[in-house]
Amino acid sequence: MQRSALAVPKYQVVFEALRRDIESGRLPAGGRVPSEAELVERFGASRITVGRAVRDLQLQGLVERRVGSGTFVRRPPATAAVDCTFGVLVPDLPDIEIFEPLVQGLLAAPESRGHAFLWGGGEPAPAARAAAAWSRVQQYIARRVDGVFLAPLEGLAAGDDTNVRIVTALDAAGIPLVLLDRSAYPYPRRGPYDLVGIDNRRVGFAVTEHLVQAGAKRVAFLGSEMGVSTIDGRRAGYREALDVLGADTTLARLPLPSPDDRDAVAAYLASHAPDAVVCAHDRGAARLMHTLLALGRRIPDDIRMAGIDDVEYAGWLPVPLTTMRQPVAQIGEAAVAAMLERRAHPERPARDIFVQCSLVVRQSCGVRAH
Incomplete structure (x- = not known):
């Protein structure tokens, strides 16, 4: 049977069921929420689905995770007044x-x-x-x-x-x-x-400055061209750094193609020969890194890379990523x-x-x- 386009996502079904259990008192304040394995069995859902539902409960302040102990229903404040x-x-x-x-x-x-x-x-x-x-x-x-x-x-x-x-x-x-x-x-x-x-402009400047001072001569920029204000600010800082530091600005108007398009990336490398890339965020840096390695490019020997955000997996990429950490x-x-x-x-x-x-x-x- 074809699934209806209006079907409720499975994670939301799990979320709503647990929320009702909490609000009704079936899961009392301070009580332990069933483990992921127990929820998987109860709802016939994957661990990813169950994990997202519990994460959303946590974001709403309904539950709290305790390292080594599990997830528990949060107790209300001592006063009921809001x-x-x-x-x-x-x-x-x-x-x-x-x-x-x-x-x-x-x-x-x-x-x-x-x-x-x-x-x-x-x-x-x-x-x-x-x-x-x-x-x-x-x-x-x-x-x-x-x-x-x-x-x-x-x-x-x-x-x-x-x-x-x-x-x-x-x-x-x-x-x-x-x-x-x-x-x-x-x-x-x-x-x-x-x-x-x-300050996205200053962050873009700082990460570009680091690559130039590390020896990069032709620095490219990877970031969406869809008018995202954070990326546009980082791109502005990147361009400003190239100008202030007297670096080659040729690639400032030649953005990298989608990091998932291996042929387009290969053509860009052949035509423009960047020796470093500033990535507007770590997510794009991770995708580009896999493409560059698949094309036989060595990081950092052939191409230096740096990102912005310091997401959880940045240090676990095939080549650990230099990046600006957002607090x-x-x-x-x-x-x-x-x-x-x-x-x-x-x-x-x-x-x-x-x-x-x-x-x-x-x-x-x-x-x-x-």
Whole structure:
């Protein structure tokens, strides 16, 4: 039988069943959640599916993981009173590795205590996220939440104004907004909202500077051309570094093709002969690394590489990746502080709050870590 296009994803079935068990008291506060093996047997689902459902429960603050002990239902605060109710909307959570620890940092921040958080986002199908995000914002407005934390959608089709519609609707409803990681507008526009993240232009400059100082002469850039504000900022920093350092700027206008297109990458290497690549994020760096190795290129001997984010697997790639580490949990904590300050002082100018990154030197850049 063909599965209906409207069928509920299996992970969501597991999530909703466990949430009902928690809310009804069948899984009491402080009680242990069944193990992954037990949940796999109960729901006839894979470990990946069960793991995602439990992760979403954790992101909503319903359960907590204890290393070596398992997962437990979180106890409610000592007081039942809730000072504020905030909406959290991160539509691209499934595809962008930094968002899960960022949201965990937001929910775990000391200043989050006494406040309630409503969760939205994480739809698995990218095509469904814009509509789902807009629907969720309407729910937040109807509930008159006290503020919204938003990570604007990236990679929207040309002419899709979902991000602008969302922030405009929250403005009209008088609901404070703090942006996570990126602007709702194309780079370099920012809009009249507090934004908490990293300074993408300076990060792009720093990682390019490192490769040039390591000996790179022809540095290429790998990043989406779809108008993602974070990537556009990193690309601007990359170009600025080449110019300031007097490096060859030939490849600044010749972006690398998709890292999964082996033939196109091979043609690019043959035509333009880069000896280093700045990757806008570690996810792209990992894909490009596998392609370069499959083409017989040695890293870092033939091509030096560096990324941005320091995701969990960056140090476990075939050639451990040099990258700029984002302190994503700190971004979440800073976002809570920014929201509470915005509520207390709504008349103050909007701010960019940048958390400091650090360079993690590994084998891919050809420089020994100190």
